[in-house]
Amino acid sequence: MKLYGLIGYPLGHSFSKQYFTEKFEREGLEDCFFESFPIPTIDEFPALIAANPPLKGLGVTIPYKEQVLQFVDELSDEVKKIGATNSIKISGNKLIAYNTDIIGFEESFGKLLQPHHTKALVLGTGGASKAVQYVLDKLGISFLLVTRQVLSNGLSIHYADIDNKMMSDYTVIINCTPVGMYPNEDSAPDIPYHLLTPHHYLYDLVYKPAKTLFLQKGEAQGAITQNGYDMLLIQAEASWKIWNSV
Numbered sequence: 001m002k003l004y005g006l007i008g009y010p011l012g013h014s015f016s017k018q019y020f021t022e023k024f025e026r027e028g029l030e031d032c033f034f035e036s037f038p039i040p041t042i043d044e045f046p047a048l049i050a051a052n053p054p055l056k057g058l059g060v061t062i063p064y065k066e067q068v069l070q071f072v073d074e075l076s077d078e079v080k081k082i083g084a085t086n087s088i089k090i091s092g093n094k095l096i097a098y099n100t101d102i103i104g105f106e107e108s109f110g111k112l113l114q115p116h117h118t119k120a121l122v123l124g125t126g127g128a129s130k131a132v133q134y135v136l137d138k139l140g141i142s143f144l145l146v147t148r149q150v151l152s153n154g155l156s157i158h159y160a161d162i163d164n165k166m167m168s169d170y171t172v173i174i175n176c177t178p179v180g181m182y183p184n185e186d187s188a189p190d191i192p193y194h195l196l197t198p199h200h201y202l203y204d205l206v207y208k209p210a211k212t213l214f215l216q217k218g219e220a221q222g223a224i225t226q227n228g229y230d231m232l233l234i235q236a237e238a239s240w241k242i243w244n245s246v
Helices: 016-026 042-051 067-071 077-082 101-110 127-139 164-169 213-220 229-243
Strands: 002-008 032-038 055-060 087-091 094-098 119-123 142-147 156-158 172-175 201-204 224-226
Touching (some): 016 032, 067 094, 077 094, 077 127, 087 229, 101 127, 201 213
Parallel strands (some): 002 055, 119 142, 119 172, 172 201
Antiparallel strands (some): 087 094
């Protein structure tokens, strides 16, 4: 038996178990199984690994993309650079951390990117945000982090600091927070939506609901919008390849 899984807490929002179970059935992989492991604290991670010797790979979601790194043996180059993982390969007793959020976001985000989309506001600073920042650097898109607690490195601003000029200059806005995610669909990041225009591109890493309030408000102003579903599919398949590579 080959076991794969997902760690995070809570996991009621996750699509991974259904996605991989259907994939295994569709592809006739009768010896493969996928389980969700909602652990309330990352301290339970070593016991989880010890209790499930058939594990070959794990997805990692909120809030453990950074916390889990203390328990792995090796980091990919990308994980070394950004300090966050969403995919762990288990090879014997060795745990190797990768980040397929990077390829997932880059391929998904790039589909609707326009030449005038040269500056971005990145909402949130967690593990998913770090993958997004990596991709923006790669694409040459300058960005500011927007957070409720301003960082001391000078690269972030508070939501209250977003003004008319900033909204005019920063035509890409990427939500890397869980705000608006099921079951809290009636919430949205606190930005001045009335300043959005058809030149703006709003990308939400949230995929459930398919059209968050953040995206609805952008759409109402004529902005280009996209959710995180394609990113999710791409990163899942990239993780599958990693988990099964020699």
